[in-house]
Amino acid sequence: MLKNSQFIDKLRQSGLRPTKQRLKICEVLFNREKTFHFTINDLAKSILEKLNEKISLATVYNTVHAFKKKGYLKEISINSDKSYFDTNITNHHHFFDEDTNQLIDCDNDNIENINIKNNITGKKVKSVEVLIKVASDNQNQN
Amino acid sequence: MLKNSQFIDKLRQSGLRPTKQRLKICEVLFNREKTFHFTINDLAKSILEKLNEKISLATVYNTVHAFKKKGYLKEISINSDKSYFDTNITNHHHFFDEDTNQLIDCDNDNIENINIKNNITGKKVKSVEVLIKVASDNQNQN
DNA sequence: AAACTATATTATAATTATTCTAAACTATTG
DNA sequence: CAATAGTTTAGAATAATTATAATATAGTTT
Structure with missing residues (x-):
């Protein structure tokens, strides 16, 4: 504390x-x-x-x-009517549970390193975020 | 046409x-x-x-x-005050240019296959989207 | 520590994106 | 072609966010 x-x-x-x-x-x-x-x-x-x-x-x-x-x-980065913030500022990803509308951390080593082969010329990569949408089997895809 | x-x-x-x-x-x-x-x-x-x-x-x-x-x-899924839609419904990712607020397609084979080792139990993966935020070097990170 | 200046806070108004409503309209079915 | 179920519409309602401008506070200077 x-x-x-x-x-x-x-x-x-x-x-x-x-x-x-x-x-x-x-x-x-x-x-x-x-x-x-x-x-x-x-x-x-x-x-x-x-x-x-x-x-x-x-x-x-x-x-x-x-x-x-x-x-x-x-x-x-979630598409929603409101903005979501995170106190975890380390590089990490998210699950989004479509059934409950809940955002869940996805540990960085739960996903292999993401390598972007060709970046936009003249620009620097500021962040790479993965959003994994999940739902129970019977749900519609979003 | x-x-x-x-x-x-x-x-x-x-x-x-x-x-x-x-x-x-x-x-x-x-x-x-x-x-x-x-x-x-x-x-x-x-x-x-x-x-x-x-x-x-x-x-x-x-x-x-x-x-x-x-x-x-x-x-x-971009965090923004408005919703963005895409007529490209295939599985693919995006660059977001923070300087111009432009969304640019990122070809699927520009990124190695993303493998999620541990999914949330009882849920099915509906989509996996990568958002790569880019900007010129002198810009603030978002 | 009083005076000064720059920055923060506040209530409230303004703005913007989106959804709701209920009446008018239109495509489809029998 | 009448019935009905689905659509469109303008405008109102809602919700998130930003702007405003008056007041308050923090840091600095005297």
């Missing part, structure tokens, strides 16, 4: 002011055993429930985007 | 009534040399420009979803 002062240092190091709100959000996001996936709404709800505190939705949006820009969060 | 009567047959075969609007949309989507990617907005604009005809937005949404359900279109 990280201490408040550690979050303060981390924020300051990346040029973000360690405000009350940002520290609360750090607590909810990073003071955990396991990484996890969330939507902005999930996060706002967590803050309310866990810390019994209200942070303006706008601030939650701002903070999540700031954290993403600094590399503390990743956004996950 | 496909003829109108061929679209009529195709629609009827899959239990969709071949209406004026659906045939127009077929023309725009499938009467081409190459497959392509689009958003609902792109499509509505194309209809207006190419056919000089106005189809209600609701109908465009309905039709695209109907076509997707029947397997004539694929939806692409």
Whole structure:
């Protein structure tokens, strides 16, 4: 478990002011055993429930985007009406269970190394993400 | 180039009534040399420009979803504020150019076969999609 | 520590993509 | 050709996200 002062240092190091709100959000996001996936709404709800505190939705949006820009969060490429974020910033992939709409981490060594033979000229590969959609046998394909 | 009567047959075969609007949309989507990617907005604009005809937005949404359900279109998993569709329904991957926000097909044999060692128990793999985000060197990672 | 400046937070309005609704319309069937 | 089941439509409703502009706070300078 990280201490408040550690979050303060981390924020300051990346040029973000360690405000009350940002520290609360750090607590909810990073003071955990396991990484996890969330939507902005999930996060706002967590803050309310866990810390019994209200942070303006706008601030939650701002903070999540700031954290993403600094590399503390990743956004996950799923087609959905809302954006999903991940506190696991390591290189890894995802299963998406179409029955339950759940996103599940797929360990990187569960898939052989992906080698892109021909990249777009003049561009650099920023990320390679695999999304494996799964469902029970009787479901429609998406 | 496909003829109108061929679209009529195709629609009827899959239990969709071949209406004026659906045939127009077929023309725009499938009467081409190459497959392509689009958003609902792109499509509505194309209809207006190419056919000089106005189809209600609701109908465009309905039709695209109907076509997707029947397997004539694929939806692409990109995290974005809007949904992207693909007339290329074969198994393939994508590059996403973060500089231009463009989606580019990645030939299937540009990537070695992807082998998932351990799948979620009780579930069947419905699709495996790779999204390769690229950008010029000086861009931020997404 | 007061004053200053740059950055953050907030409630609320605005915007955008998408879905819903219910009335009018049309293709198919008997 | 009448019945009916499926479609289309404009516009309203909804939901996620972004913009706005006033207020508050953090860091810095005096």
